[in-house]
Amino acid sequence: MNEITVVFNLESPQEKEKNILISIGDRPEENLLFKFIIGCDGTWETLREFGFEETVEWMPKEEGKYIIMVQAKRKDSTKPFDYVTRLDYIIGKVEEKIISNVNLDKQLLDLGDKLKVSVDVKKMPVMYRYWIRENDNWELAKDYSADNTLIWSVKSTGKQEVLVECKTLDSKNKYDDFEKVQFEVKSVKKLEITNFKCLTEEMLVGSELVFQVDAAYQDNRMILYKFIKIYSDGRIKCLQDYSTKRIVEYIEKKDGDYRLLCMARDMYSQNEYDDRAVINYTVKPYREVCIQSFTSDLSSPQISSTNVTLKTIVKGGRELLYRYIIDGNEGEDSGYIKNDTYLWKTKKPGEYKIIVWVKDSSSKENYEASSTMNFTIDELNREPAKIQDIILDKDNKLVKNDTVNIKVIAHGGTELRYSFHVFKDGAEVEKIDYGSCCWVNFTPEEGGNYEIEARVKDKYSKRNYDSHYVINLEVYDFMPARIDHILLPTKEYYVVGDNISYSIITLNTKKILMRYVMYINGHQVEDTGYVKHKKYALTPKCSGVYSFQIYAKNVDSTKDFDCRRDIKIIVHEALPVTNTRLQFDRTKININETLTVTAASEGGKEVKYEFYLMERGDWCLVQRYSRKNYYSFIPFSTGNYKILVLSKSEHKRSAYEDYAMMEFNVE
Known part of the structure; x- marks a missing residue:
């Protein structure tokens, strides 16, 4: 320039x-x-x-x-x-100096600051007009008035000027004097979205999807974020309008491909957005169907007329269907059923191929996962050894270096022998050969998914095993936090000023951190961050819908949270108005004598009353809602009267909360 x-x-x-x-x-x-x-x-x-x-x-x-x-x-x-x-x-002609000084409260401003201009003059009265030069263009900030001050929100960066024009009241000039003063608006660090990610590991229909955006920007600047969901057909839906909240959550109801657009801008920026980013994601209807194990309670071979139970262990899907196909001398097809076990009643000897198909009930495919085993049925008459049950002294979710005892309950045979095989990620990592001991202690040294296969056979059996059973263990480097229970107050109706507290019950308490986030009417008002205490208490100071997001995670966890629970309560301004009643100031009511009726009620806050009177069969409003709880009148004729009072708290918008009615005769 x-x-x-x-x-x-x-x-x-x-x-x-x-x-x-x-x-x-x-x-x-x-x-x-x-x-x-x-x-x-x-x-x-x-x-x-x-x-x-x-x-x-x-x-x-x-x-x-x-x-x-x-x-x-x-x-x-x-x-x-x-x-x-x-x-x-x-x-323009300047005959004499009117302006003695133009004062700015600051010469160097940040974008969005308020510039305060004040003008000192040598004579009065005069009128003032203000211009601002931004981007080499003069903009009228305030037309002629008697105000010698201007407050202006700076909207762009760079060197700028304020021009003050003055003229006397009777002047016909555009101005009689003017003065220019320069100021500068500092440029801010360019806002840049550095990361946009989904915090939810599995994107499934019906589960909450959580997205987070990270941005680099100048300290002390307020950044606003807007999130727009884009459907595969181009339709859009705003999930969150511009807000300082950089995490957005929602529950997707339909599977498919989506894009999420995040637009970020400085609160004082004049742009629609200063930076934006898009993330593509796919929402699946359910977890992928995967067969972990397909076994039988009895090992091959078996004799005819033996009942063999087939069992399938599957992960994924929402509503699984199983189909068992037995191919051999006496074939069977179960068709799709909901049971993960199938009882095969063997009838004829021979070689059989057993197939299991698994799929979700919503799938249109023949199957989504399958597994096969071969089985022999012969005519020898023998009493097979059979595993009846497997007993663990702990849950099947363990922490590494933690020991679990596994005990096998079996019957049949003449003298049973037991063997144990340990598999990790499909590969055998440890085994105990056949012996008379029916139990084993297992101590995993690494995290992962383990399968422990217990095998049983008769001492004189020539088979690899007569019966086997597979159990699955999930071993963690540390135990993920899990909220077992949230102990709530016994009250069902909360009012302003109540003491409300929640006690959180978790396992492995010493290693668990808690985070409590509170919203009032959808606005976040508190985020404790992760703390050690398992109790959260508050005393509400205003009515509304209070929502609590309670997060838990192990101190060793690298995730944002291991477990989350949501609670929602409604806090009322006061207890409802109840037990409204009326009372007269005398027992005998006569004509032409003043009668006062007083209303009283329980509950509520700053209770108001409205009175109606029925005289000669017609109702009439005699006293509108007010804090005045009594009504006085003189009956001028004999007959039957009724008095009705409506009551409600000051803050209630409803017509009434409670009422009372009395009937009386005037003699």
Whole structure:
């Protein structure tokens, strides 16, 4: 900017209708084409198009603040211009100085700050007008008024100016005096989204999806985030409008491919967004169906008429269906059933191929996973050894270096022998050969998924085993936190001022950290971060819907959380108004005598009452809602009367919460 020196034969300010000669002084290079442009109040006029002439005459006919702009370019240049200079020029007569000083509360501001301008003058009364120059354009900030102050929100960065014009009340000039003061708005570090990720490990229909965006920006700046979900057909849905919350959660109800757009901007930015990022994700209807184990309670071979139970252990799916196909001399097909076990009643000897198909009930495929085993049925009459049960002294979820005792309950045979095989990720890592001991202690030294196969056979059996059973163990480097119970107060109706506390019951308490996040009417008001205490208490100071997100994680966990539970309660302003009743100030009611009826009730807060009176069969409102709990009147005729009172708390918007009615006779 201002790369060319421009000189005037007459210095600013000048009166209108004077010939002002604008000339080119120093220039960055020779043989340039020059264009002269005049601007005032947002309107631009070209004095001369591009040419080699270096001077131009200008005769302004109106007073005002002008911008003289000179553009220059090389003869063969394809750009609109290569150099430019802008200068201010004032046209108008200044007879005497009115302004003594223009004060700014600060010369250097941050984007979004408020600039406070105050003007000192030498005489009164005068009127003030304020202009702000942003991006080389003058913008009227405040038209003529008697106010000698201006408060202006700065909206762009860079060097700027404030122009104050003053004139007396009877002046016919556009202004009698003016003063310009410069200020600067600091540029802020460019906002940049550095990471956009999904915190949910498995994206499934019906489960909560949690996305988090990280951004780099200048300290002490307030950043707003907006999240828009984009469907595969191009439809969009705003999940969160601009907010400081950088984590968005929602539950997807339909599987498919989606995109999530995050737009981030500085709170004071004039842009729709300062940076944006998109993440593509696929929501599956359920976890992938995977057969972990397909076994039989009896090992092959077996004799005819033996009942063999087939068992399938499967992970994934929502509502699994199983189909058992037995191919051999006496074939069977169970069709798809919901049971993961199938009783095969053997009838004929021979070689059999047993197949299991598994799929989710919603799948249109023949099957999603399958497994096969071979089985022999012969005619020898023998009483096989059979495993009846496997007993663990602990849960099947362990921490490494923790020992579990595994005991086999079996019957049959003449003298049983037991063997144990340990598999990790499908590979055998340890085994105990056949012996008379029916139990074993297993201590995993690494985390992972383990299968322990217990085998049983008769001492004199020539088979590898007569019966076997597989159990699955999940071994962790540490035990993930799990919230077993949340002990809630016995109250069902909460009011402002109640003491509300929650006790959290978890396993392995010393290693568990808790985090409590509280929302009131959808607005986050507290986030404790991770703390050790397992109790959360509060005393609500306002009514509304209180939502609590309770997170738990092991101190060794690298996840944001291992377990989460949500609680929602409604806190009322007060107990409901109940037991409203009426009482007269006398027992005998006579004509032409003043009667006062008083209302009382229980519960509520700042209870109001409204009275209705029925006289001669017509109801009439006699006293509108107020804190006044009594009504006095004189019955002027005998007969039957009724008095009705409605009651409600001050804050209630309903017509009433409770009422009472009394009937009486006037003699």
